[in-house]
Amino acid sequence: MTSLIHIADRVLNRPLLITRDKAEVILSVLAGRIGINAPEASRFEGSSVVEDENGARRAVPYRVTREGVGIITVTGSLVNRGAWVGASSGLTSYEGIGFQLKSAAADPAVRSVILDMHSPGGEAVGAFETAALVRDLAARKRTVAVVNGMAASAMYAIGSGATEIVTTETGISGSIGVVLLHADFSRQLDREGITPTLIHAGAHKVDGNPFEPLSDAVREDLQAEVDAFYASFLATVAKGRGNRLTAAAARKTEARTFIGQAAVDAGIADRVGSFESVLADLTRAPGRSTSQPRRTSMSEKTGAPAAEDDAGIPKADHDAAVKAARAEGRAEGEAAGAKTATDRLVAALSAEGVKGDAARMTAALDLAQKSPGMSGEDVAAFVSANVQPAKAAASYEERRAAAAAGLAQPARSEQRAEKRASINPAAIYKSRAKQEG
Incomplete structure (x- = not known):
């Protein structure tokens, strides 16, 4: 029922x-x-x-x-x-x-x-x-x-x-x-x-x-x-x-x-x-053998799948579609590669023991660029183990107290170190790339 x-x-x-x-x-x-x-x-x-x-x-x-x-x-x-x-x-x-x-x-x-x-x-x-x-x-x-x-x-x-x-x-x-x-x-x-x-x-x-x-x-x-x-x-x-x-x-x-x-x-x-x-x-359609498994022919010039007489679309449209697909794939590959590189540098420069320390961040950036096979985590570990941290820069309150007491201001190198330590990892990477480019 x-x-x-x-x-x-x-x-x-x-x-x-x-x-x-x-x-x-x-x-x-x-x-x-x-x-x-x-x-x-x-x-x-x-x-x-x-x-x-x-x-x-x-x-x-x-x-x-x-x-x-x-x-x-x-x-x-x-x-x-x-x-x-x-x-x-x-x-x-x-x-x-x-x-x-x-x-x-x-x-x-x-x-x-x-x-x-x-x-x-x-x-x-x-x-x-x-x-x-x-x-x-x-x-x-x-x-x-x-x-x-x-x-x-x-x-x-x-x-x-x-x-x-x-x-x-x-x-x-x-x-x-x-x-x-x-x-x-x-x-x-x-x-x-x-x-x-x-x-x-x-x-x-x-x-x-x-x-x-x-x-x-x-x-x-x-x-x-x-x-x-x-x-x-x-x-x-x-x-x-x-x-x-x-x-x-x-x-x-x-x-x-x-x-x-x-x-x-x-x-x-x-x-x-x-x-x-x-x-x-x-x-029996043109371009196909009736005794062999189907195989996609490749263009000798581009290495892309070649258009066939019976593919269902004109060859010109096929070639245009292949060209567009290759361009799109290339753009996606470049974008993915750039993101991977940036993520690797951020991982190295943001790691505990590296982030905020100008000397170690500089060393990490150099090592990451010179050793592309190392992961961001490996770069940070190596730098933390082998690079001494920068001398702590005087804080704003300490400089005011020193000025009130008539003492000398912190050296310019220390001021620069403090400023560099405040820059985020991505900014450091972009600045370094611009200087070398």
Whole structure:
């Protein structure tokens, strides 16, 4: 019963980007007649562990072939949150898909991506944000969405952001529409002698509840919500497909689904193919060997990763990005080096037994500059053990007393020592560097 409550919370009175048949199945589940057993995600191409040129191995949240083709498989009904809820439960989350998309975009081991799709759709909330992540990925790396069974509704919205959509001969795609399911159990409850009472504050707090029929006003409000999601769906498809499927053309499909070549004819897909043919195409892409592990080529002039014909961005943009990254890295390295040097000197000059003593502070500064391999703590320890402290300078009160008694003023060297002892370590370092520079 608990699981049915959770399912009801997910689907009742919420706009869904899902096929009509799937909605009917869900309603049957809520009636307690059947269960859902979604197929386990299964893909034998590639590995979830990649190895870099230095032999370091790391796990990734998708599969990657030896040639650098990333494979992100999405199956089952789609929900907004749930992290790694997967196909074994019948649910896949946008949260998990998004993490995979962003990781693949940033992964140097991934040259191109296959979005392996088999889903009837799911929740409207989160679908369009995930589609935007696919568009971002496609802008950086060639991304091919494969209708490997079904890409309907929310799944199609997500796939629409890919570089191209390939459908299998029997693949089902489309269903560009929104459905909201309301179940009225009031007559069943009457037959069972159950009368629910909803105590609430706020006139619309219990709108669309399953214990009474929908009023005309509530139906209009829910229809307005569905229409708003529909407009967003059409806009999302247009952003991803461009002239291949405009918002107006998508609207004309009236949420129909298309099989194989019919999807291509309607602009829903770009060509008929298969997962295997797409993988072979990406594997044979220029600049890659199909028999050797992926290796990043290096520019002979700069030593930076070289642009490739199939990298997903123009070579000029690639070179500009590499140049900017190298400059940024150099600036960060210089800043880090300067901070390390300053911290080392401050540690040496601020140590107990050194700080405040002009002779020892001078000796520590000299030793730190001449022996860069010594830590600040080692410099301070050496100076404290081997350099005699400066003669204590007369205080201001002592000088006043001496002047009143007619005695000689402290020697200038002692006055200078007192002044130098009052300077903070960072100031000493900057002054010394300026003199030597």
